[in-house]
Amino acid sequence: MADAITFYTNPMSRGRIVRWMLEEVGRPYDTQVLDYGTTMKAPEYLALNPMGKVPAIVCDGEVVTECAAICTFLADRFPEAGLAPGASEAGRGTYLRWMFFAAGPLEAAVTARSMNLMPPADKAGTLGYGTFEAAIEALEGAVSGDGPWILGDRFSAADIYVGSQINWGLMFKTIPDRPAFVAYAERLRARPAYVRATEIDDALMPKG
Incomplete structure (x- = not known):
């Protein structure tokens, strides 16, 4: 499916910022809750984010980490949500x-x-x-x-x-x-x- 989004998070983390962003975007996403010290440090996740931290998203195979980067990426990827001015737009x-x-x-x-x-x-x-x-x-x-x-x-x-x-x-x-x-x-x-x-x-x- 185009624009398939997987969201890696923990409710006791900055992942709450990205959850809010995803809800504002309004597109479906799959949530993977990771635990500190176990699944967050597992090889499978470290292959996505070597920092072993959440949040992270994978959107159509592209990995994005860091809350500000994720928010910026999602706002630009889904302009119909109106969450960012365009490149040549005022603001x-x-x-x-x-x-x-x-x-x-x-x-x-x-x-x-x-x-x-x-x-x-x-x-x-x-x-x-x-x-x-x-x-x-x-x-x-x-x-x-x-x-x-x-x-x-x-x-x-x-x-x-x-x-x-x-x-x-x-x-x-x-x-x-x-x-x-x-x-x-x-x-x-x-x-x-x-x-x-x-x-x-x-x-x-x-x-x-």
Whole structure:
């Protein structure tokens, strides 16, 4: 079948981002739930993703890993879902800007802060994110524009990826609960595809 999608995940992983993306795309997909330390490290899966991590997808035989890459790939592969501006369309640069920002500087800054690995202040200039505070200020600006979404009135895969980081950051207290972040997360959680994806993954969580 054309555009056959297999989704490798675990409900306690960043696979939740890709599940949400798949639900927004609205195309059928097959889910393979992998376990940490066993099937995730098995030779069959390592042949697809040598990192031994989820999520990953296989779409018509092509393997894609890394959440931002998967979201970008799916948005471009299924343009009818309207989740990304086209290559020559207005907003494409803004869309890519914040996707890459969240995958690089933002995640690096949040991870360093949460693990108490922040560098000395005089070394900030050598880092891609500069400082945690600078990254958060930039993030707040991205979700505080004229419309409800990063691209204004248009919801996109950037909202799924950036929004997931904000949503988790608020839950785990790794991102400050500024009003702009809280309001943005509330809008995201109200989306039907987000609700469906969350229900599916919650049902897959270990019992007891």
